[in-house]
Amino acid sequence: QDSFAGESLIVVSWSGNHEQSFRESVVEPFNEKYGTKVETVGGWDQMIAQIKAAPADNPPFDLTIADEYTTSLGLAENVFLKTDRSGIKGFEAVSPWFDAHRGAARDYGVPFGGGSLWMVASRSSGIGAGSWKGFWDERAKGKTTMDAAAFYWDLCVPAILSDRKPGIDEVFDSPAEVEALFAELDKLQMAKWYSDGAELANILIQETAEIAMVYSADARGFMKEFGETHEIAIPAEGTASYTNWFMKVRGTRHPELSDLFLSYLLEKETQQRFLDNSTDFLSRTDLTPPAHWPDYPTTEEAIAKTFNLFSLKGWDAFGANWDALNDRMKQTIATTSRG
């Protein structure tokens, strides 16, 4: 165990609140346990670009978090290393759900957990976070907000509500069929489309919007800040989600320590600590629901029902139509924005 003492490792997690939880519940205890100098850096969608831009044998970080979009980008650019699962403990307790949608990409990295869309509704609005339909409520007109940049998540909301296909599969259709989802979004009236978490917080503080879509990476922070005035939950219809896998970056100079860290990610104590401090779901199924999330799904069935994965296959389909859909989204923003 002491062989790694003093060695350093740089791990990327999502930045902001997520990074803070990750540091407190994972990185610091790990360092304490092994005497290492693991550090965490915040990242967003520029991570693969950063790796790609850097020299192949000197990546900016050793381990990176990756959702399905990042994974497909990273695999296409060949910046990840395969993971030898035999060297990593803890897989036995991981929900098979994670591998089920993974395909060949399962050879890369370990699943730590996943994120999803949450709903925020101010208590004064009388709408509640129990159903995505709340966005289309009369009382919500001009009081809603969604993400202007990652528009594919916005499309997931009407897709969940739509019965035409299971889960969010409508999103992966041809543009002509996705049009139906845009039509639903077009009916909304946005207070403002937000472009980052800070702006979303600001919009809520200013009471510019009362109903919002929020990523689970931030939802825990929002609960702390807005818990008294707002209801923050995953609506009953379920939600769209991504999974957080941790990948070894090609060229890393600390492969063994990386493996050790990956194992640590799958330990029960690690995951429980993280769960108690976040609104992400985790890959182990043997965790206790935290106080702030009483209906945390622990069974395979509940997981599959709650979290509709924006899968790698889904990205293949969606990516082909991206530009057309992106242009179409701008129309939606133009029609639904009050500004």
Next chain:
Amino acid sequence: MRRSGDITARLLWAAGLLVLGVVSVYVALPVAIAFVMSFSGGQILRFPIQSWSLRWYADFFGSPQYVDALVNTLVIALGATVLSVAAGTASAWAISRRKNLATGALTLLHMLPLFVPGVVLGLGIAITFGNVRLFGMDLYGTRFIVMLAHSLWGMPLVMMLMETTFRSLDRQVLEASRDLGAGPFTTFREIVLPEVRTAILSSALFSFVVSVNEFYMALFLTTRDTQTLPVLMWLSLRSAGSPRLAVAAVVLMTIVLVSLVLLASGLRRKERVRG
């Protein structure tokens, strides 16, 4: 200064002062707000402030990540400033000595980097220099490459300011120095440098400020070890605005401001000596 009977003049003057006042408030307001907000006790930046506290300052200086980033920011900014001032001053001197020639084109060339967006420069430099090794060291991820990148913006600013300054120097004073036996280098050190000290310091300040606040280039060129404060700020902005951001902003501004004040008072003292 009495101007009785001259109503138009007084009205114009009053209108001008009004504009001056409004613009002054306009200019100072966001900066003042950031300052005030840094003392907020809440979890998220919000107005009006519900509680006052220094907790975010404690948080900022207690976080090795932020403190390291602050150190990186300062080291990089200092390096970029030295590079910018050295290169910019030298070429400004050369260009200002020439009467006509292609100096116009040269000046334009020096200015071009200012007009390339930071994202483009940052990614471009990372791709171009990712694999370059200098003296057996990887260039990528070092503070040095960020200094180089930042001096692309600092150097033109220094050049612009120094060129006008050099052109306004009294040519006869320089000739007098040559005449008394000083070579070109000695003349520059003994006569020119002391004369243009103010301009050099202010151009240094400009390039320092540019580097301290830049984050796109730094984002693509740094690793964890060299990450700068604005990069951290930008990344956490994407999640939620905690007062820690305001603290970081205030810390940066304070550093810049303190150097400015030191500079100004140093100059004033010097001027007093000269009468």
Next chain:
Amino acid sequence: MTDARRRRTGEALGFWLLLAPSLLLLVLVFARTVAGVVRMSFNGWTPPSFYVEDVVLDHYVRLATDPLIREAAFNTVVLAFQAALTSVVLAYVMTLIVWLRPKRFRLTVIGLMLCPLLASEISIIFGWWLVLPRNGLLSYMLVGSGLVSEKINLLYTEFAAFLGLVYAILPYSFFILLSVMDRQDRLLIEASADLGASPLSTFREVVLPLTWRGVVLAFSQALIWAFGIYATPSALGPDTLWTMGQRIQEEMIGRANWPLASAIAVAMIAAIALLLVVMRTVEPKERTA
């Protein structure tokens, strides 16, 4: 004659030696990078990878045909022009006052005008977020002072974007105009008054024509800066305010389409360089007594 030649060679050598550091920086770092960006703009692109080595014109064709890019270009230009014009007008008034009454205002005003330069863009955005919205400082002040009866929101309006952009470029206009103004002979104002001109006439007939060159210079500089700044207007403006800079960032990072992002950047650099050249040539010539 050989003396002369040797001397001239020596001078030329010194000239290029002095230029060497900055030219090295420009050629080795900047030119190589720009060349890389230009090269990138001709690469092919098949998602999800960033680019595919190739030589195609697709991205330039897209630049020319995509209505959304055209809209972004239009927004950028309109916003930049408005902001540049406003900043020049405001800066002109300020510098005029500072110039007319140096002692009392000069240092204070100069100090204030440094604010936007000193603060990082992020803190400025935050500042405005707290000032402009319905529950922001401005609204509080207006309601508190009784000027308006209801809280008002200015955030996420074109006006807010404009305000933020003007804020960012105002110092540049100010310092350029101040340097031009400082070069003028204050005696000319007295001469004009002496000949019977009212302050307004003096302004129209003497001050403005003499500083016109500075106005043009300040305007072109402000315009160029305004093109480059996009985080502020997009954070303060309405949802539909798409700009070129924002588009570059979106393509480069969000969409991972490096060739298209590069093509937009190349077009922007070219447009700005062109603008610079045009401004230089139409610049009125300075007359000194």
Next chain:
Amino acid sequence: MSESILELERVRLQYGPVVAVDDVTVAVGRGEFVTLLGPSGSGKTSTLRLVGGFEHPTGGVIRIAGRPVNGLPANRRDTATIFQSGALFPHKTVAENIAYGLRMRRVPAAEIARRVAEMLEIVALPGFEHRYPAEMSGGQRQRVALARSLVVRPSLLLFDEPLSALDLALKLQLRAEIKRLHAELGFSAVFVTHDQGEALSLSDRVAVMQKGRIEQIDRPDTLYNRPASEFVYTFMGESNRLDVTVGGGAIRDLQGHLLPLTLEDGLAEGAWRLYLRPSRLHLSEHEPVRSNALRCTVSMVEFLGDHFRYHLACHGLRLMCDVSAKLGLSEGSDVIASWDGADMRAYR
């Protein structure tokens, strides 16, 4: 008093602690040409600026044509200033510069054209209408400045060292021109200079200023010949100074040599400074030709074109003597310098 176009009554101007103009009282008659003469910093320009309306007095009254103008801005005063630099509008042609004041007075265009052309004749610059100031010589620029001020026919012309920046030849030429114009057009003028030649040649009366006060105001010859103070005397022209002591009915130099001098009125005992203009000394080889005489040695002869300057030494005293024709005296030879007692001034 309504004869006066300009009256200053106990006028005072302070810049913070600096008293630039101190209790100045002076009147300028219609058609009169009054010069303010004094060393640098004596308050000449400040006084002129008070009259022009560019500064406003901190005390006292200024009247133009009998009407108090304290506080009236420059553009509403009927004065016109010619500045040292000319202060021409660099972006306007000569014709536009000259027309400026007329346009401000809403004179019809045709009349403006006529008067500008007339003015260009008067200052001898016809054909220069379309030049810009930068395209003209210093002297020509000053003539345009003159024309620009004259064309509005002000009650009072103010000149602030308009000739200081010019070459000697040009200076003399423009001085003559101003004199001619004053004679022809009969304007009233206040002229500021620190050049006593200019003051003497141009003015009806000269006011000598020092430290913000007027030391003496008089006609040129009175000023030159009967200066009210040592300051005025030395300022009005070159002079020889003899430091002497008077005692026991005799005058001695500081080394105690007896000087055989007679002064018109007896001097009290003590130390005195005697002054003599170099042009009032006469040189002769054998006999003195005037009542006071000193035996001297020629130490240097200087050729100055229209005259020679002999530098003489007499014990410890040094004398300069200007003579128009060269005398047969070489350096080292002895000579007698003599002068009228009336040409000598004594101050203590």
Next chain:
Amino acid sequence: MSESILELERVRLQYGPVVAVDDVTVAVGRGEFVTLLGPSGSGKTSTLRLVGGFEHPTGGVIRIAGRPVNGLPANRRDTATIFQSGALFPHKTVAENIAYGLRMRRVPAAEIARRVAEMLEIVALPGFEHRYPAEMSGGQRQRVALARSLVVRPSLLLFDEPLSALDLALKLQLRAEIKRLHAELGFSAVFVTHDQGEALSLSDRVAVMQKGRIEQIDRPDTLYNRPASEFVYTFMGESNRLDVTVGGGAIRDLQGHLLPLTLEDGLAEGAWRLYLRPSRLHLSEHEPVRSNALRCTVSMVEFLGDHFRYHLACHGLRLMCDVSAKLGLSEGSDVIASWDGADMRAYR
């Protein structure tokens, strides 16, 4: 030729199309004081800058102490220039300014201190060591500039209008000082000025320049009395000009009035311009006192301090006459102006 400290041989300097110095050949002897005199733009400064090494000739040879120096930069020439502005280093004290040239020559510190102190004595500025240039008057500044150049004991001192920016009184005082220093220290000098009084009083020889060429180089009195050209004549001092035609043995003015003038050598027939210095005219009421005489009317009397200037008219001719004592002649009275034929110059 090794007697000369400086030789210019067919030296030429062009700035693009402008020929600033045109084929100038001149030699300055050791210890000689040569002045370049000429109107603005005549190439005086350019010539001086060629000697100082600030410009390099486009043709010809420059030798200092017999050694060609074409192409040698200023810091490697044994000359020292005193500039019009003084060009003192504003951030250095007086002592530091003066010491600069010695430091550049690596003179030991103790010796520097000694020589600086000595120099301050010589220019009469002891006690000013620690002042900055901004804390001194214009005249004091020029003295420091002088000291700064003198202290390095150059073979050749170059003066570029060092007195132009000064007040008249200061100008005269410094002129005397330069003269004294030249006499005491015996340096060689080239002095540029456009003031002929300065040139005459200071120089061993004066070179009059026009359009980049030397028109005449001679001793001051020769230059003044026997100018080689009309240009030199008019440039050397004020003059009266009579436009006349010579025909049939008679001289007439342009209106045909006969002028009873005799010239030393007969003039060829045709139009001539006759010149006369105002100081060479004599006025008398009844009989002419010199060989040439004209009957005139007094049109104006000007008081100029040490002399009076009478403005006279004779038919269409205008004459100025300077006399030292006031005559009993009022404006309008008749007078006879007379002069020696030798004092008159004729040019066509």
